[in-house]
Amino acid sequence: MALLRRLAVNAPRSVRVLSSSPSSRVDDLDLNFNSPKDAFKSKKTSELVRAYFVYQICSVNWLVENNDMLMKRLRQVVGQRLFEMFMKATFYGQFVAGEDQNTIKPTIERLRSFGVKSILDYSVEEDLSQEEAEKREVSGSLNSEQLTELLKHGTGNFQEFILTGASISACGDKQEEGQLKQYHVEQRFADRRYKVTSARTYFYLNEASCEKNMEAFLKSIDAVAGITKSTGLMAIKLTALGRPQLLLQLSEVIMRARNYMQQIGGGTGNVLTHHKTIEDFQRYFGDHSSKPQVQEFMKKITSDKEGIVHLFPWSNILDEDMNLSDSFRVPDPKTGQMRRLISQISPKEEEMFRNMLRRLNHIIRIANDADVRIMIDAEQTYFQPAISRICLEMMRRYNKDKFLVFNTYQTYLKNTYQEILTDLEQAQRQNFYWGAKLVRGAYIEQERARAAAMGYEDPTCESVDATTVSFHKCLKEILSRVKGPNKERLGIMVASHNEDTVRYAIQLMKEHDIKPEDKVVCFGQLLGMCDHITFPLGQAGYSAYKYVPYGPVVEVLPYLSRRANENRGFLKKIKKEKKLILKEIVRRVATGQMFYKPDGHYTPV
Numbered sequence: 001m002a003l004l005r006r007l008a009v010n011a012p013r014s015v016r017v018l019s020s021s022p023s024s025r026v027d028d029l030d031l032n033f034n035s036p037k038d039a040f041k042s043k044k045t046s047e048l049v050r051a052y053f054v055y056q057i058c059s060v061n062w063l064v065e066n067n068d069m070l071m072k073r074l075r076q077v078v079g080q081r082l083f084e085m086f087m088k089a090t091f092y093g094q095f096v097a098g099e100d101q102n103t104i105k106p107t108i109e110r111l112r113s114f115g116v117k118s119i120l121d122y123s124v125e126e127d128l129s130q131e132e133a134e135k136r137e138v139s140g141s142l143n144s145e146q147l148t149e150l151l152k153h154g155t156g157n158f159q160e161f162i163l164t165g166a167s168i169s170a171c172g173d174k175q176e177e178g179q180l181k182q183y184h185v186e187q188r189f190a191d192r193r194y195k196v197t198s199a200r201t202y203f204y205l206n207e208a209s210c211e212k213n214m215e216a217f218l219k220s221i222d223a224v225a226g227i228t229k230s231t232g233l234m235a236i237k238l239t240a241l242g243r244p245q246l247l248l249q250l251s252e253v254i255m256r257a258r259n260y261m262q263q264i265g266g267g268t269g270n271v272l273t274h275h276k277t278i279e280d281f282q283r284y285f286g287d288h289s290s291k292p293q294v295q296e297f298m299k300k301i302t303s304d305k306e307g308i309v310h311l312f313p314w315s316n317i318l319d320e321d322m323n324l325s326d327s328f329r330v331p332d333p334k335t336g337q338m339r340r341l342i343s344q345i346s347p348k349e350e351e352m353f354r355n356m357l358r359r360l361n362h363i364i365r366i367a368n369d370a371d372v373r374i375m376i377d378a379e380q381t382y383f384q385p386a387i388s389r390i391c392l393e394m395m396r397r398y399n400k401d402k403f404l405v406f407n408t409y410q411t412y413l414k415n416t417y418q419e420i421l422t423d424l425e426q427a428q429r430q431n432f433y434w435g436a437k438l439v440r441g442a443y444i445e446q447e448r449a450r451a452a453a454m455g456y457e458d459p460t461c462e463s464v465d466a467t468t469v470s471f472h473k474c475l476k477e478i479l480s481r482v483k484g485p486n487k488e489r490l491g492i493m494v495a496s497h498n499e500d501t502v503r504y505a506i507q508l509m510k511e512h513d514i515k516p517e518d519k520v521v522c523f524g525q526l527l528g529m530c531d532h533i534t535f536p537l538g539q540a541g542y543s544a545y546k547y548v549p550y551g552p553v554v555e556v557l558p559y560l561s562r563r564a565n566e567n568r569g570f571l572k573k574i575k576k577e578k579k580l581i582l583k584e585i586v587r588r589v590a591t592g593q594m595f596y597k598p599d600g601h602y603t604p605v
C-alpha cells in the first residue's frame with residue numbers, strides 16, 4: 001500500500017496519450033483524479049446538485065439502513081406518479097439510465113460523446129421476501145424425490161421439513177458425503193442476498209422463469225447492438241438461466257476431480273496443472289488398466305497435442321446429448337471399480353442442465369451475430385467452479401478469432417491467482433482469446449459468514465490490503481503476458497473504483513508498452529459512481545466503460561436500495577467525489593457557467 005501511495009504522489013500531473021482517430025479529441029490525464037472540470041464536463045449543473053444531494057443522503061446511516069421501508073412508505077403516501085417523479089429527480093436519475101431501450105439512448109450517447117462506452121444491464125429484480133427467497137432456493141435445490149416428499153408435507157411445514165428430515169446435504173454420493181460441504185445449500189444462507197449489497201441475486205422459480213430471463217438478456221443484446229453501435233458490452237449472470245442446484249453439483253464435481261487427481265498423482269490444484277499424460281494414468285491404475293471399464297474411461301480422457309491430460313472431455317458439456325451422471329465417473333485406483341463424482345441426477349434434472357446451457361449458448365450465438373460481447377459475472381464461491389468452467393468452454397467455442405465471451409475473476413479469493421494461471425495456460429494450449437474482467441468481489445461478508453457457520457476454510461483474503469495485493473498480482477501476471485503474438489489474444493477489464501488500482505494498471509501498461517488504443521486493458525465503473533475516474537480516463541483515450549443499469553422505476557428499486565447500501569461502504573470515495581462536485585458547482589457559479597451545456601466531442605477507443 002505504501003508503494004501505491006508513493007506512486008500516486010509521484011505520478012506526473014498528467015500523462016499524454018495518443019488518439020485512436022485523428023479527428024477525435026484527447027485530453028491529458030491527471031493521475032491523481034483531482035480535476036473537477038475533467039470529471040464533470042459531461043454533467044449539467046443540475047445533475048451535479050442532484051449527485052451531491054444523493055451522496056449526502058447516502059452518508060446518513062439511518063436513511064440508508066431504512067431505505068427500503070422509506071421508499072415503500074413514500075410510494076404509499078404520495079402515489080405512484082409523484083413517487084416516480086421524485087425518484088427520477090434523485091436516486092433513479094443518479095444510478096439508472098432509463099426505463100427501456102429508447103429512454104436510455106440519450107444517456108448512452110452522452111457517455112459516448114465523452115469517450116465512455118457502456119455495459120448494459122437490465123436491472124429489473126423481483127422484490128422477494130426473505131421467506132420466499134429461502135423457499136425458492138431450497139426447493140430449487142432438492143432432487144425430484146425430495147421435492148415429492150416436501151409436497152407430501154405441504155408447504156406449511158417447509159421450514160420444519162428442511163431443518164429435520166430431508167437434509168439438502170444428502171445430495172452427493174455416499175462415499176464422499178460431507179467432504180465438500182460448501183457445495184450444498186444451507187438453510188441459514190438460502191437467501192443468497194444475505195450480507196450482499198453490491199450484486200443482484202436471481203432465485204429459481206421454474207424453467208419458464210429462466211426462459212423469461214433469457215428473453216430479457218436477448219433484448220439487452222438488441223439494445224447494445226442498436227444504441228452503442230456494438231461498442232458496448234452485455235453482462236449476464238448464469239444463475240438467471242437455470243437451476244442453481246445444478247451449478248452447485250457441477251462445482252462439486254470439479255472440486256472432487258481435483259481431489260481425485262491429488263489422490264492418484266499427488267500435488268494440488270486444477271487437473272491441468274498436474275501436467276499428466278495418458279501413460280501416467282496407465283501407471284497409476286497398474287493392473288486395473290486392463291479392466292474394460294478403466295479402458296473405456298481412458299479412451300474418453302482428453303489430452304492436447306503434447307499429451308497433457310484433461311480428466312473429462314469438458315467440451316462435451318455443451319453437447320445436446322450430454323449426460324452429467326454418466327460423464328463424471330472415474331475408476332477407483334484401488335479397486336478399478338467406477339465411482340461417481342456427482343450425485344445421481346434424474347433425467348428431468350439432466351434436461352434442466354441442458355436447458356441452462358442451451359439458453360446460454362443461444363444468448364452467445366445471438367450476441368455473436370449482433371457483434372456484442374458478453375461478460376459472465378462471477379457469483380458466490382459455491383457456484384464459481386461451474387460458472388468459470390462453463391465460461392471457459394464458451395470461450396473455447398466462440399473466442400477462436402475474436403473476443404466474444406469474457407470471464408470474471410474475483411481477486412478477494414485466495415485461489416484466484418492460481419485459477420488465472422491455469423486458465424491462461426488453457427487458452428494458450430487450446431488457442432482461444434482469453435478475456436477477463438478483474439474485480440475484487442461482491443460477496444465477502446456472506447462468504448466469510450457461510451464458511452464460519454458451515455465449518456470450512458474462509459476462501460477470501462484476510463484483509464483489504466491482501467485483496468489489493470492479490471488484485472495487483474493477478475493484473476501484473478496477465479499484463480506481463482501481453483507480448484508478441486499473445487498481444488491480441490488477451491483482454492482485461494479492470495472493474496474497480498479504486499484509484500490506486502487504476503493507477504497501477506496504467507503504470508503496468510506503460511511498463512509493458514501497452515497503449516490505450518491497443519484495447520488490451522479497459523476500465524469499468526458503475527453509472528453514477530466515481531465519475532471522477534471514468535470520465536478523465538475516457539476523455540484521455542483509455543478504453544473506459546460505465547456499467548449502465550436500466551429498467552422501470554418500481555422494478556429497479558431493489559437495485560437502488562443496494563446502491564444506497566454500497567455507497568455507505570464507499571464513504572472515503574464519496575467524500576472525495578462530493579468535494580470535487582462542490583468545487584465544480586462553485587467554479588461554475590463563480591464563472592457564470594451555471595447553465596453549462598455538456599457537448600462532448602470525444603470518440604471512445
Ligand SMILES: Cc1cc2nc3c(=O)[nH]c(=O)nc-3n(C[C@H](O)[C@H](O)[C@H](O)COP(=O)(O)OP(=O)(O)OC[C@H]3O[C@@H](n4cnc5c(N)ncnc54)[C@H](O)[C@@H]3O)c2cc1C
Binds near residue numbers: 440467498524547
Ligand atoms: C463494472 C463492474 C463489474 C463488476 N462485476 C462483478 C462481478 O461479476 N462479480 C463480483 O463479485 N463483483 C463484481 N463487481 C463488484 C466488485 O467485485 C466490488 O465489490 C466493487 O467494485 C468494490 O470493489 P472496488 O475495487 O471497486 O473498491 P474498493 O473499495 O477498493 O474495494 C472494496 C472491496 O474490497 C474487498 N474487501 C473489503 N473489505 C475486505 C476485507 N476486510 N478483507 C478482504 N477484502 C476486503 C471486497 O471485495 C470489497 O468489495 C463489479 C464491479 C464493477 C465496477
